[in-house]
Amino acid sequence: MNAFDEYFQAQTRRHFLGNAGVGFGAMALASMMGQDGLAKEKSHNPLAPRKPHYAAKAKNVIYLHMSGSPTQLELFDYKPVLKKHDGKVCPKEYLEGKRFAFIRPKANPLMMGPLFNFKQHGGGGTWMSELLPNLAGVADEMCVVRSMHTNQFNHSPAQLLLHTGDPRFGSPSMGSWVTYGLGSENENLPGFVVLASGGRTPSAGKSVWGSGYLPSLYQGTQCRTVGDPVLYLSNPKGLDRATRRRQLDALRDLNELQHRRVGDPETLSRIAQYELTYRMQTAAAEVMDISREPKKVLEMYGAKPGVESTADLKSIGDKPVAAADDPAMANNCLLARRLVESGVRFVQIFDWGWDHHGASQPEDMKTHLPVKARQIDRPIAALIRDLKQRGLLDETLVVWGGEFGRTPMRENRGGRYGKFVGRDHHPFAFTMWMAGGGIKGGMNFGTTDEIGYYPAENPMSVRDLQATILHLMGLNPHKFGVMRNGLNARLIGPTDEGKIRREILA
């Protein structure tokens, strides 16, 4: 056994409580695994793939988060009864003791029926809005959950709860947990990639893809289809790849001399990380280059290589507005497929612009919601079809949704109704859907009451969602965590209220 291995073996027990931890070199990190029942493997690479607790249904995740929270009542949750009540004063029992972001219960808000038409699609008879014609074509792959609920009604805490399991800052995001638990299949790429469209990142900022109390190497890496795909990936001007190689060769030789003199195993780890940057530069640039795709595929998604989102070019007030043919989402969906195909474990897509309060045009449900729907409809349907035709859908879990839902009442900001239409934040019931990796396709799970206010059958909480996703990845959601302040800190939070929803599993 050489000194390197001995050092490695000695690193059997690590403790990293709080916002904390000490001396987590690459080797130490890899050896930290195993506290939570996960197989421990020796590797220089802290992101080396690791075996799950049990056989996984899904290997990868593509999570499509619609920041701002899309209206379930115009997209998935068809409520003919609400249509009948359109324009009537909302009954008191729905308002008393409730908290809304903008609706003032005392101002007698009015009920508002669905603004768009619905039809049933696929073998499961899935109700979907006319705004999503392409997605309707893949209804048989989707399991639509209409009974989602959360306990947060502001964007930032609701997003944090959804993605990190805690409405406050400081906890690791789902993608961090999954890459921490399972590593990643391609060591030349980041294991957890974040893609954003719509001109803005989520309300809660980078924390929704942060690593919280896990080491920072598990944080999401934001990638872009335009400009440097990964921060600092491109060489400085005037330094070509051959020069970089010579530079890294010199660096390695000098670091080896240093290691011979000083003997710190951490130096070897550093050498390995620098070599990785060299491979990552090629691998990431290649995988991010969607122009390599055939024309047919680009068209299927509506992707336009090299074209940046138009979102921030046409901002109104402080709200970014993008045209319906804005290619950012399409580019990102295509990129997501390329990434999971290359072995990236978790791809998180954030699309901004779904906060349709009706206070201004970019928040108008009548005119702006169709624009947003157009931006995502074709790309997401293409993503599912593309994954399927490549045999990747079985091992890739696709998740879609916002951080909460929207009210059956029309928003009456300031007590007045203007020319724009919208709905307020609604934590009590909303719709999400999943497809692929271990999910029953063509399924409709959970219902809401006749006006879509509360779940009626099979309510499913954000914690259930988290537990189910971890389970599909082969991680026991109740066991998987790290010791922190004497508790096993987990994605699903301290209590066991989060349940694996086996009803929706294939």
Add this chain to the structure above:
Amino acid sequence: MKCFVYLAAGVIGAVFAGPLSAEEIDFNRQIRPLLSKNCFACHGRDAKKREAKLRLDTLDGAIAKRDDGPAIVPGKSIASGLVARINSDDPDEKMPPADSGKTLTADEIKLLTQWIDAGAKYDTHWSFTKPVRPALPKVKNATWTKNSVDHFASARLEAKGLRPSAEADRHALIRRLSLDLTGLPPTPEQVAAYVTDKSPAAYEKLVDQLLASPHYGERWARMWMDLGRYADTQGYEKDNARTVWTWRDWLISALNDDMPYDQFTTEMIAGDLLPKATPSQVLATVFHRNTMTNTEGGTDDEEYRVAAIKDRIDTTGLVWLGLSVGCGKCHSHKYDPISQKEYYGLYAFFNQTADADRYNDAPRRALPSAFYYQKQAELLKQRTATRKKLAATKTPQAREAISKQIAELQKQLDQKAMAMKPPAVPIMKELPANRQRKTRLLVKGDFLNPADEVTAGVPSAFHPLPKDAKRDRLALARWLMDKENPLTARVAVNRIWARMFGVGLVETEEDFGTQGELPSHPQLLDWLAEEFRDTHKWSRKKLCKTIVMSATYRQSSHVTPELVKADPRNRLLSRGPRFRLEAEMIRDQALAVSGLLSRKMYGPPVMPLQPDGIWKTVYSTRRWVTSKGDDRHRRGLYTFAKRTSGYPSFLLFDGGSGETCMVRRIRTNTATAALVTLNDPVYTEAAQALARRIVSQGDGDTKKRAAYAWQLATGRPAKPAELARLAKLVDEQTAIYAKDKAAAKAMATVPLGAAPEGMDESVLAAWTVAAGVLLNLDETLTKG
């Protein structure tokens, strides 16, 4: 592998041969961790979660009469229910139950059994009893010791059959000291002066110089900015700008003035409540106004006011007590002696300030910091100089002319003085008596679910407040600094130790409670704590000096295969510290060695180079506008800190977001961080500047230049093999760039700007590539 587990946990790897006596089993080290981990969640302090009415965290609970016999009968494991249960094969009887996910190993069961047979002696958790100044251990290697620290370190090494490492050479020592005390590498002049200083007091002289450096305050202020969750924005969705940088200036000044830790604490927690509080004392209270403000539409201000108060309690607990009291928000702490009611007792201290999650962070007050005092001093100097000129002028005409000049100057100065009005910052301000809030326990921490009224008080497991004390923040601050407080001094010295050695004597700096790691050197920790409080009267500079004057600190950080085996993580202190620099230090160092660094102190935050588009997508109308002139090259702590979008290269090197109190930074070593120092324009610019600095030396001789460059980057002379390797790269690249003028131009000048007259761009470009190597050396990125 088992024995490694024990070693790493600091538990003596006992060989379980025969019965052990009570003295041989250490309850705090060996037994409590087992009970705590496996039993206390259901049989601990939290009465609400307690199963079978059994508690095992106290002797009384463990030996209490039960229908099926006591859980523990001291001296008789055979009669103890606990022993029967942990050995049981019956799934209904077995403890801990299978569904808890917890298991005891055969060795652990044996240890528990032996402990009961030896009398089941309970002991108070080590950190909850006051430190007592320990006697210095006798050591064999007495000639090695330089001060008392070394007696403790040496005793531990001798017990393990190890010897300390040799003293590091002077080049290593000055770099280590300079980085630890000022956060900057030494200048070549400082290195030259120290390595040639023949005086026996050379080292101490250097230590004193560095402690007196104004950069000392900047280095330690950065740590306090992490602890105090400093940011230049309000947080949450909108994350709008907030002006609090004068508090950062306050930190730097207080640290440079070596303000005693008790005063520092009192001013930050309750400066506004001090009699005749000075502006500086009120400015200190921004500390607890660094909590986030949620200006998102429709948020309930009370909800986020409550969240801010909880943050203040959590932060106070972490920073001064090393305890995560936060568990008490929702339920009684399962492991440490803080009940839910006691948590709200602490809450009551903080519940009386006037702030309430308002958009403008009111209440605010305009308070000057060192930035203004400095400016004022400059103006006064100018005026004095002009007045002197006037006095020296004899002829009436000339006098008249100068008087006019003075009047004009005075006008300008007045205008400048007006422009210098300090900004209003959020401060702590107590509500008047008639508007004080009632504090109620919040069920499950929910602000909409208040229960019984609670009065301000401290947890009963600790020393009480003075009987006649008014129960306000000032009383709490004084309670924290009370001589009877078992934790404050230990936690403080441990934190400073950890910044210097990479790991605290208690590794879990944020958890000194029963779930935290045990100290590697308990007596050393207690000795330092006592020394800090009693001998040094809470002087942090003196504490730093005590640590760095020790032979323990001065050891070489070289590692041998034997040391890797015997002391893999240097928890036994068998060598000097060696670990990667913190995020800001890496950048500050690159700027310093390249000559770009601006040593300007204090003032509004700056926006150095960052990649385009980082802020484009964040929720903010504010734009990142790269600062001009030397503000581009200020030290990292002056960089604008936006909570939802931190400075990317700092985040990649494990810097925090400023959202919550950060006690330690987890050090990682990743490829994405390596890309920063390879490709970030900040580092390219530094490499270009360094190249120019190098090329201006050495009369065109590559090896001479390489020697100079190496010395600049690492602080030590290069070895011949190192020089040869670096020179080889430079020669190769010079030849290549000579053939590609366009590439050479880009490499030598983007983004730094046109090369100085007479410098060959291909040579500069080649040296820029080589400077990139130097800035990325493991040795450069590491304090060794």
